[in-house]
Amino acid sequence: MRPCQLRVVMKLSAKQYRSLMWRTFFCISLIAGVLIAGLSVWLTDNQTLSLVYGFVVASVPHAWAVARTFRLQQGKVQPQAAIMAAWVKIGLCAVGFAWVFNMPNIKAEAVFAGFIVQTVLITAGNSWVAMLTRKR
Structure with a gap:
């Protein structure tokens, strides 16, 4: 590691x-x-x-996935819950889009722009957490 690099790695409990x-x-x-x-x-x-x-449409499925994936059972995060949550998240997004596009006066490009911006922010946030907590 170079002297100028600072590597911060946190060890967290499942609750943290x-x-x-x-x-x-x-x-x-x-x-x-x-x-x-x-x-x-x-x-x-x-x-x-x-x-x-x-x-x-992007936030609700992600909040559900975080709640489902990071449930604490016996003090541990259940990794298999992440796989199921990812599939359900896709389904919830599809239902969300179907709901939104059945509303009057909707601008499709703005719906997709909001979805994409939130998805990019969610991905960046999750990447930050993963990099912050990664193990060597």
């Missing part, structure tokens, strides 16, 4: 990891909310609402 995942999720949601609020200055009401719906 769960807490870190939830805090990351809420921080990501706050960032997305601020971004949407800022963009609403330039967008029409229908575009802003559609952007929010895209954000919700």
Whole structure:
């Protein structure tokens, strides 16, 4: 390792990891909310609402997946729950899109933009947690 590099590796209990995942999720949601609020200055009401719906379509399944994956049973995170949660998350996104696109005055490009932005933020947050807590 180079002298200028600083490697921070945290060892966390399952309870601490769960807490870190939830805090990351809420921080990501706050960032997305601020971004949407800022963009609403330039967008029409229908575009802003559609952007929010895209954000919700990405956020609700992710929150469910975090809750399901990081349930604590006997003090351990159950890895097999992550596999099931990923498949259910895809299904929940599909249901969310079906729900949103049956609403009047929806702008599809704004829905997809909100979904993509939130998905990128979620992926970045999860990557940060993974890098912060990785084991050597």
